[in-house]
Amino acid sequence: MLEIKNIRNNKDEIILNLSKRKVNNIKSIINDLIKLDDKRKKIKSLYDNLNSQYNQSSKEIGINIKEGKNSKIEDLKKQNSVIKEDIKKTTEDLKLIEKEIFDILTSIPNVPYKNVPQGNKQENNEIVFESEAIKIENKLLPHWDLIKKHKIIDFELGNKITSAGFPVYVNKGAKLQRALINYFLDEAIKKGYTEIQPPILINENSAFGTGQIPDKEGQMYKIENENLFLIPTAEVPITNVYQNTIIDTNDIPIKNVAYTPCFRKEAGSWGSHVRGLNRLHQFDKVEIVQIVSPEKSYSILDEMCNYVEELLKNLNLPYRKIRLCSGDLGFTSAMTYDFEVFSPGQKKWLECSSVSNFETYQSNRANIKIKLENRSKVLAHTLNGSALALPRILASIIENYQSNNKIKIPKVLIPYTGFDEI
RNA sequence: AGAGAGGUGGCCGAGUGGUCGAAGGCGCGCGCUUGGAAAGCGUGUAUACGGAUUAAUCUUCGUAUCGAGGGUUCGAAUCCCUUCCUCUCUGCCA
Numbered sequence: 001m002l003e004i005k006n007i008r009n010n011k012d013e014i015i016l017n018l019s020k021r022k023v024n025n026i027k028s029i030i031n032d033l034i035k036l037d038d039k040r041k042k043i044k045s046l047y048d049n050l051n052s053q054y055n056q057s058s059k060e061i062g063i064n065i066k067e068g069k070n071s072k073i074e075d076l077k078k079q080n081s082v083i084k085e086d087i088k089k090t091t092e093d094l095k096l097i098e099k100e101i102f103d104i105l106t107s108i109p110n111v112p113y114k115n116v117p118q119g120n121k122q123e124n125n126e127i128v129f130e131s132e133a134i135k136i137e138n139k140l141l142p143h144w145d146l147i148k149k150h151k152i153i154d155f156e157l158g159n160k161i162t163s164a165g166f167p168v169y170v171n172k173g174a175k176l177q178r179a180l181i182n183y184f185l186d187e188a189i190k191k192g193y194t195e196i197q198p199p200i201l202i203n204e205n206s207a208f209g210t211g212q213i214p215d216k217e218g219q220m221y222k223i224e225n226e227n228l229f230l231i232p233t234a235e236v237p238i239t240n241v242y243q244n245t246i247i248d249t250n251d252i253p254i255k256n257v258a259y260t261p262c263f264r265k266e267a268g269s270w271g272s273h274v275r276g277l278n279r280l281h282q283f284d285k286v287e288i289v290q291i292v293s294p295e296k297s298y299s300i301l302d303e304m305c306n307y308v309e310e311l312l313k314n315l316n317l318p319y320r321k322i323r324l325c326s327g328d329l330g331f332t333s334a335m336t337y338d339f340e341v342f343s344p345g346q347k348k349w350l351e352c353s354s355v356s357n358f359e360t361y362q363s364n365r366a367n368i369k370i371k372l373e374n375r376s377k378v379l380a381h382t383l384n385g386s387a388l389a390l391p392r393i394l395a396s397i398i399e400n401y402q403s404n405n406k407i408k409i410p411k412v413l414i415p416y417t418g419f420d421e422i
Numbered sequence: 423a424g425a426g427a428g429g430u431g432g433c434c435g436a437g438u439g440g441u442c443g444a445a446g447g448c449g450c451g452c453g454c455u456u457g458g459a460a461a462g463c464g465u466g467u468a469u470a471c472g473g474a475u476u477a478a479u480c481u482u483c484g485u486a487u488c489g490a491g492g493g494u495u496c497g498a499a500u501c502c503c504u505u506c507c508u509c510u511c512u513g514c515c516a
Binding site for chain 1: 440441451468469471472473478479480484485486496497
């Protein structure tokens with residue numbers, strides 16, 4: 001959620017950058033918002049003054065009771081009963097306008113960073129890097145055929161015990177999955193991230209804090225009668241660990257990593273692009289999260305991207321790095337890089353990581369601040385990235401490492417799998 | 423799940439209707455002291471919003487907040503209701 005103060009101070013810049021997104025009438029929305037806020041300030045002043053008067057009278061009544069001046073007391077009480085009516089009315093007005101402002105603020109997406117390319121189409125995304133040596137051989141099988149052939153993932157079994165989109169990893173498939181998780185966790189720890197094992201159910205407050213609700217509520221599985229959601233990503237619990245905290249500047253940056261399963265309804269998804277491991281309702285992901293000071297967040301975004309790239313290089317998978325255009329940018333993100341691995345069996349790119357800077361959009365909702373040396377507090381910048389999401393990495397490994405009747409295991413994973421081929 | 427107890431500032435803890443945003447202690451910051459440190463002394467130490475001030479921070483005044491929400495009262499940390507959470511005992515269970 002944007003800060004109203006920031007909107008007031010940098011109105012033109014915000015309108016300019018927000019208009020890169022497909023938000024209708026952004027200029028008039030912002031202008032109306034500022035008018036509403038002006039009104040709010042006036043009402044707040046009135047409210048404060050009335051309460052001040054009321055408190056003063058109440059104090060005087062107390063003093064008069066002690067001194068036994070009964071005649072004055074009745075006058076003061078009468079006076080207060082009049083003020084009380086005004087306070088009631090003003091309180092209602094204040095609540096109403098605060099709600100109105102809040103609703104507008106939560107409906108505005110994050111402001112794209114200045115160097116986010118503008119556009120609403122896929123081709124407006126900027127390919128920052130693309131691996132060369134990509135195998136395009138017709139004999140290469142898609143991963144769903146290889147999976148069946150080698151019996152490492154069973155989709156029908158998942159259908160039986162749950163429903164579509166919940167595969168069962170079997171035998172070496174399960175071991176490979178576990179190897180990837182451990183490898184990703186260990187690498188992140190080497191880079192200074194602290195491992196966290198969070199709950200995979202979150203409450204409404206946490207879902208609001210990172211921006212899943214109200215915007216993406218329909219994408220999450222909700223637990224009936226509990227007001228809890230299954231996490232769509234570890235970003236939610238990990239970032240919300242710091243909700244309502246003021247972090248000392250010496251404890252910045254905060255770097256956390258977590259492995260969790262992730263659950264997404266993916267409502268409206270259908271067709272060939274959901275085949276095999278391409279899109280699942282439950283999948284595993286290792287997520288890195290940083291909470292940093294505002295002036296450093298973009299260099300940290302680069303640092304996180306470099307880390308993700310390093311993983312992809314170590315796995316020796318063809319990949320590309322994409323700077324998302326304004327139209328593809330997530331609601332809460334100011335700037336996002338996507339990483340895609342190549343699937344030679346499908347002859348297409350698969351998104352396997354998304355690294356984003358949310359600037360203060362999440363920290364304003366979740367109330368995460370940094371206390372600076374001079375005792376002032378600023379909203380922190382939050383960032384997160386998949387490092388990495390498993391299924392498409394797995395698909396890419398299976399397809400890229402296929403040969404004859406085998407699938408080789410990437411070198412870096414062998415210590416984790418204990419076998420070098422499937 | 424049943425019975426009981428309880429939720430107060432970074433932490434501990436006092437406060438059962440009146441000037442209480444809250445005693446006292448610990449911790450931490452700053453200053454004095456010291457060759458340096460400890461001790462000692464002094465002083466400061468919540469958050470949000472609004473006003474004044476500022477480039478901004480700081481500062482200052484006002485308002486709100488003692489788990490959350492509502493109620494009683496001129497006045498609520500204190501009384502009442504609802505709700506969430508924690509602890510102890512009993513039950514169940516990986």
